[in-house]
Amino acid sequence: MRSVRLNVTVPPAVTALAEQRALGARKAVFWRRAAPALLLWPITVVVVALAVTLGLLGWHGPALILIAVLLVGISLWRYGGDAECVVVYEHGLACCIGRQLRSVRWDEALYSWRGKADMAIMPQKDALEVTGASDTPDLTGPGGRILLRRYSGIYRMLQLVDAELQPRAFARGQARLAAGGQADFPPMAVTAAGVFVNPGKGTIHAPWAAIDSYTHVGGVIVVSAFVNDAAKGRIAKQWFQGLVADATAADWLMDATNPDPGTPAAEKAAELLAEDIADDAAEVGKRWQKHRRQVVLQGAAFAAVVIGGAAITTIHLPTHGLGYTAACSGHGASRAAAYVPGGGGPHPIDFEGGSGGFAGVSDNAGVLDGEYVGWAPAKATDVQLVACVTGVQTDTLLANCVYVGGASVPMDLEKYTISVWAARTGAQVLAPREIDGDDSVCPDTITTVNGRAPSEFYSTLSLTTVQSAVAAAVTN
Numbered sequence: 001m002r003s004v005r006l007n008v009t010v011p012p013a014v015t016a017l018a019e020q021r022a023l024g025a026r027k028a029v030f031w032r033r034a035a036p037a038l039l040l041w042p043i044t045v046v047v048v049a050l051a052v053t054l055g056l057l058g059w060h061g062p063a064l065i066l067i068a069v070l071l072v073g074i075s076l077w078r079y080g081g082d083a084e085c086v087v088v089y090e091h092g093l094a095c096c097i098g099r100q101l102r103s104v105r106w107d108e109a110l111y112s113w114r115g116k117a118d119m120a121i122m123p124q125k126d127a128l129e130v131t132g133a134s135d136t137p138d139l140t141g142p143g144g145r146i147l148l149r150r151y152s153g154i155y156r157m158l159q160l161v162d163a164e165l166q167p168r169a170f171a172r173g174q175a176r177l178a179a180g181g182q183a184d185f186p187p188m189a190v191t192a193a194g195v196f197v198n199p200g201k202g203t204i205h206a207p208w209a210a211i212d213s214y215t216h217v218g219g220v221i222v223v224s225a226f227v228n229d230a231a232k233g234r235i236a237k238q239w240f241q242g243l244v245a246d247a248t249a250a251d252w253l254m255d256a257t258n259p260d261p262g263t264p265a266a267e268k269a270a271e272l273l274a275e276d277i278a279d280d281a282a283e284v285g286k287r288w289q290k291h292r293r294q295v296v297l298q299g300a301a302f303a304a305v306v307i308g309g310a311a312i313t314t315i316h317l318p319t320h321g322l323g324y325t326a327a328c329s330g331h332g333a334s335r336a337a338a339y340v341p342g343g344g345g346p347h348p349i350d351f352e353g354g355s356g357g358f359a360g361v362s363d364n365a366g367v368l369d370g371e372y373v374g375w376a377p378a379k380a381t382d383v384q385l386v387a388c389v390t391g392v393q394t395d396t397l398l399a400n401c402v403y404v405g406g407a408s409v410p411m412d413l414e415k416y417t418i419s420v421w422a423a424r425t426g427a428q429v430l431a432p433r434e435i436d437g438d439d440s441v442c443p444d445t446i447t448t449v450n451g452r453a454p455s456e457f458y459s460t461l462s463l464t465t466v467q468s469a470v471a472a473a474v475t476n
Contacts, residue, residue: 014087014096021103024090027160030151032084040074044302048309055313059331063313067306086148088160095146102146106164111186111245114219118149119158121165122245153291159284162248163277169249170273177257185250187242188221190257195223197240204240208258212236216251219243248276322350322380327421328388336423339384345475348377350423351466353389375474383423387470391416391437393458401442407453411440414458418466420473429473438462 010029018026047070054063086095092105104123111122122145151157173183173190182191189196194207195214206225213236214223225239244250256269263269324333339347377383396413403409414437420430437459446453 010085010087011096013101014085014094017101017103018087018089018092018094021092021094021105023092023094023103023105027088027090028153028156030086030088030153030157032086032151040077040302044070044074044305048305052309052312059326060313060333064310067310067313071306086151086157088157093161095148104146106168109165109168111169112161112165113145113243113245114158114162114247115243116218117154118147119161119219120145120147121161153288156284156288159277159280163281166246166248166277167270167273169246170253170270173246173249173253174256177253183250183253185245185247185253188240188244188250190250190253192257195240195254197242206239208260211239211258214251214254216244216247219247221247221250249273252276322377322383324350324383324386324423325352327386327423327426328352328419330421330426330428332422332424332426334424335381337382337384338424339422339429341429342476346375347384347474347476348382349375349385349387349420349470349474350377350380350383351387351389353391385429385470385473386421386423387466388419388421389416389461391458398440398459399442401446401457403446403453407446407448409442409446409454409457411442411457411459413437413440414460416461418469420470430470433469435461435465435469438465 010026047066051063051066054060054066084096086093092103092108094101094103096102104121108124109121110124113120148154148157148161169185173185176183177190177192182189182196187198194205194209195211197204206223210225212224212226214221216222220241221244222238223240224236226234227237229235252269252273255263255272256265324336326333337348392415394413394415397410398413399411401409401411416435416437417432418430418435419428419432421428439462440459443457
């Protein structure tokens, strides 16, 4: 059976690889996640709501266990399983997914492609020979690319990588222009004459004089060129838009190469590239601080939901009794006092249940009206027994209650079922017993609503009847 490893530190194999490749000091660690964190909220809300429901129904133990399982599951999602991380170092990076390791030094990278939230790095051939080219799809693309996607803090990671790779790509492009007249940024090439796209493969070419403007957004370059329109004359239209290798460096190299007087010289372009990267770092820094604040706030909200839910699951719903309704379903409560069958009585008893016509069994404190003093629990934790009372109303007429003004209200029979349970264990002490409501005395007064009297009354249980029904358990 495979053991669970908690990913709270960089795997030793990654550190060893970084030392072997002389990557220098570590800058940052980024962990890969299989599922977005936003999924945690709906899952948490559903689980906590279910736990609260169970708690309010009296299933306090299962409710707390459900919340504990939620917290363990989140911990395993966050830290469990095989390590999947990218570690950025001073001179390169190393990444690990499971047991697959890859690394690349900054001076070994041929190209990098940056999307909205991912990056691919193409190492030189000799770098692949050093580390071994993996065929794992999640790690390696065509030609041995190292793919970086779905990592926490991905934008900060992309900025750190770009800060190292783009100045090198710019300098490499300048050198290739000087030596061979062409700097490749697949699928684009920059030359002294203009810009080529897909050189050698259905090449399209725009000379500098035909180019109106160009810019890069992330890893995408957009180029507008002049065309002749029969109706409008010479106008600028989008000529190319696509993902380009080392797009930031390509953009500034185009500025340095474009003979248009409005573009900067090569030396100035290099300075502007550095400023571009610095601005990106500042923006990512602000986003990172905002993200950290959001994490803190969401963490506090998450803790409030979980802790609040856990607290609610321990609350006993208030009833006209003392909160031992769950005992009527066979669920004990650890806060109750122990009931020892055959032991000396009387055993304090709580009455739970009733019906619309059940007026004479329990008062607001859960103590039987007029019951013997020794039966009444002084406090909720003294309760040993729970009498569960249910009523079923019938159409059997017992009497007509006549009042001043001519109002006549029928008194019908209500049948009751009484059972007795041990409050702590939920064990049944007395089997259910069905009893007719024997108190059919009409109320002295009635309350009318908009001049209308109640439609009917139902018989209740007299004090003597209730006491005799439960006496065997209470007094032993």
